[in-house]
Amino acid sequence: MRLNYIRIALLPAFAVILYSCEEKIDSFTAADKLEKIAQLNSALAPCSDLSIPDSVTACATTTCRQVLQEHQAAAIIFDIWINYAWANALSAHYGEKAIALIDQTLPKTEDYPLLFERAQLLSLRSYINTRSxxxxxxxxxxxxxxxxxxxxxxxxxxxxxxxxxxxxxxxxxxxxxxxxxxxxxxxxxxxxxxxxxxxxxxxxxxxxxxxxxxxxxxxxxxxxxxxxxxxxxxxxxxHALWAGIITGNMGKLDLSEGDYDEAWAKHNVNIRVGLKFNELASAGLALMGQAEILEHKGMLYPAKIYYDSAWALMRKERRPEIWIIYFQKISTWYEMVKQYDSANASYKRYIAFRDSTQGVPASQLLRLQNQIQFEKQVSLLRAENDLKKSNLKTSYVIILSFIAILILLSLLFFSLRRNYRNIHALNDALERKVKERTNELVRLNKELDTYLYRASHDVRRPILSIIGLGRLAGLARDESERQAIQQKIDITAHDMDRMLSKIRMAYELDKFEDVQHVDISAYLSSLLARLGKSNPEVKFNLSITNPVILRLSVSLLDVIFINLIENACTFRNPVDPQVNLTVICRSDHVQVSVKDNGIGIDPKHLETIFSPYTRYSERSVGSGLGLHLTQKAVHKLKGNITVESTLYLGSEFRIEIPLRIDVDTEPRASETMR
Incomplete structure (x- = not known):
């Protein structure tokens, strides 16, 4: 209830802030914007000629800042103008990028003060779509x-x-x-x-x-x-160019009336002006007009010369909408002289260019025009209807006001009641979450107590071994005996370090948050190279059918693969020991297999292999936490781990991890490492 009163009290303050923001945005008038946009469009011309998109956008950014430097525009206006400048500069050679940028920017222009920017973006997109x-x-x-x-x-x-x-x-x-x-x-x-x-x-x-x-x-x-x-x-x-173009168009009217001489003279004017101002398409159209005059006079083969001259000019300009006219006319000429193969070939080119330039049938544009006119008529009718309703409301204003007050009071009552229910529901949800967190903390504390209790015994054993070996070293008679004892001390210390590492993993497993993008191929290659130094007698084989990048914690990957690979090395085959890693990318997950040719696991132990503090072999030298931690890490990644083993032949662990990121799946050759 108190929160609602505070919100009501703050409404005037918010209104003032919003009014201030709107005033700042709208301080740049539409006329000012139109003048500035004209300057910007002119200044962006050099940027459009650059060949690299990044260079185009960098040039457009600098140009836009220069145009707007004297005006303190609001941040949102400045961002929209920068995007407009980018799209404008990119439109010359990168139309699709420009349209994508416009589509991204348009939703930001829905407020009334930004209508001008919206219109400019729509106009630019219309221009790009017209060209394409x-x-x-x-x-x-x-x-x-x-x-x-x-x-x-x-x-x-x-x-x-x-x-x-x-x-x-x-x-x-x-x-x-x-x-x-x-x-x-x-x-x-x-x-x-x-x-x-x-x-x-x-x-x-x-x-x-x-x-x-x-x-x-x-x-x-x-x-x-x-x-x-x-x-x-x-x-x-x-303007001599436009005067020449219109003169040529008027010549077509003279042709329709049979005044061939006047039409010929006007087309000549159009040709001279077109060539003078390098408007080759216009000059080409005028030449085709003279070719038509010759056709009407029955001079078909001289007309062909004019058609050829027109095409020589028009083909220099990449304007397929003009080429359509040429291929339509020349196809008709070939029919007149009964060269039907050439007529058919020209007509096919006419059809091809017509289909490529029209984009949509004329009927669709006609329907669009009718639809827009209908929408405008509906809008006018709605406005007229609203005006009539407004006149009728005058006589009922008191009654409607009373009804409105009752409705508002009812809405307020229901709103308060709904808020009360929502708060009650939130409290229940919060209590459930607190209870869940408490249960989780109790579980973690019990697990930690177990770890500490077992760790005290596991650590004490190698420490006592080191103490005993140290005493033996003092009693050794020659150097070779002392070196043998020192080597056993080093091995025992290394085993104790591995044991402490497992305990540290168990303690920190729920704290790993270093999420990043990881290339599984590079990660496993690096890990095998590192572990290969401490296990030089083991041959490691890495096979990757598809490159995979996942977004996850590298620390969790270390827990999984260091434990699995160290186990494979510990229980290895004494003759030609091998560890094979295979990575396969599926449609929704990545599968990693760790397979060895070691001593294997007795089938009766497979169901409890992932339980903590389990040791099933005389070779076991660790804490019995490795596979337990591996399973926890896999589950934390929402994955799954399974094991298959044959006694005295080897074991295979399969890990499935859901994909975080879809990447390129070009095949990669298998890698072999030692």
Whole structure:
């Protein structure tokens, strides 16, 4: 109850903090952002030419910092702009990386103050998808961006999005839809009082797209009207290239009306301008227009010369959407001259390029357009319905307020009751956990007491042996006898060290937390090399069918494999002793086999082999904890250990450990170590 009151009391403070944050984020106005983003886009051009992705992102980061250095943007805005700069610079040569970065960044832009950043990311993704022929995604992103720009009052930016949609729809063959969106773009440009030269050129582009769309619909009167609008803008801007392109498009109208001479002259203008400004695709299209004129005059073979010249220019530019027109036209020409094999080959290339560039059928883009228009109509109807409901609410405000208060009181009552139940449940869970922890501590303490009790006896035996051997050394008569005694002292001390190591393992087994990525191949190779020095007479064989990397504790691996390998060495075959380790990576776990050719284990002892303080051979010199600790370590890794043994032939221990990380599974040659 007290916590709820504290929360209610802190609400005004949180509101002030949130308001302050929002104000800081929103202090950079949409108009300012639009100006800054234009500077950034221009400055990123050198970064896009770099060949290595890391170099591209490093250059983009520096450029973005320079553009934003005068503005103290909030951290979230700065991060989003850096990601935008990376994606923009990468889009030239690494489109997939750029789209992945945009997808990762977009969820951060859902708050209203970050709508501009969201629109920019959507526009950039639309541009990348347009280039890669993912037209449906490109159009959808462009519509979302346009709606956001309109909401922010950035009409010129919205006009760019509508123009991009129009061009995509035109290339897909949806000419009427292209006209609607291009008209929306021209309307926004005409209403703007401060157009940059770039905006004016895009306005001109929109007029040209409308003209081409009307021409495709064979409405030549309206096509000429919008071509004239575009020509007026081109002359006003003194833009010779656009003037030449529109002149060439108007030549197609003259061809449709049978005025071949006028059409030829206008195509000539387009060719000269295209070659002058290195717009080879535009010049190539104009040459194909002249080839069509020659076809209409019945001059088929001279027309072929113009088609060949057009292809020589157009192939220099990697624009498959233009190549489609060429292969369609040349296929028709081959049919006219009855060269059907060549016609068929050209038509196949036309189909191939058409399928590779369209991405999605025009019908899908048309359905998308209708869907978006339907959603907008639904949104308007909802807004109108909401307005009507708001008017009706005025007469019932008192009643609704009373009902609302009752509902709030009821919700508060149920909330308090639910909180009480939750707290009670949490207390029960906490008590259960405390009880479980207490039982575990009691178990661990009992186990530790047992370890200490047994250890005191196990350690005392080698100490007494060392004391006795020390006395014998004092009574030795010659040097060889003293050296033999010293060697036994060393062996006894080494055995005692191993025994203490096992006890330390038992004590620290539940404390190992050094989790890291471990290459099992490198780990086992290193371990066998280390143990081979103390067991030079044993031959170690390591076979790994698949490289495996696990995320676990190296200390736990030491407990498992040091104990197993030391046991294999202790109970080894006196003739040609061998220890074979095999690592196999399964679909969900890794299996490691430790196999020796030693004395083996009597079958009657296999069921209790993992019990603590068990010794079943006169060779046993340790504490009897090794296999017990091994089993505990395997279980701590959520694994399983089994043993198979044949008396006097050897034993095999199999350990299965669940995979933590999926890695490359290229086969590796077996390794043999001594």
């Amino acid at each position: 022929s993912n037209r449906q995604l490109a159009v959808y992103d462009a519509y979302q961006a346009a709606d956001i720009y309109m909401e922010l009052g950035l009409h010129s930016a919205a006009a760019v999005s509508y123009l991009n949609i129009a061009n995509v729809q035109y290339n897909a063959g949806n000419h009427q839809i292209a006209i609607e969106n291009a008209l929306q773009s021209t309307t926004l440009y005409s209403e703007s009082h401060h157009l940059s030269r770039g905006d004016s050129l895009r306005w001109l582009n929109a007029y040209n797209t409308i003209g081409m769309s009307y021409a495709a619909l064979q409405d030549y009167t309206r096509a000429a009207e919008y071509y004239h609008h575009g020509m007026n803008l081109a002359e006003k801007l003194h």
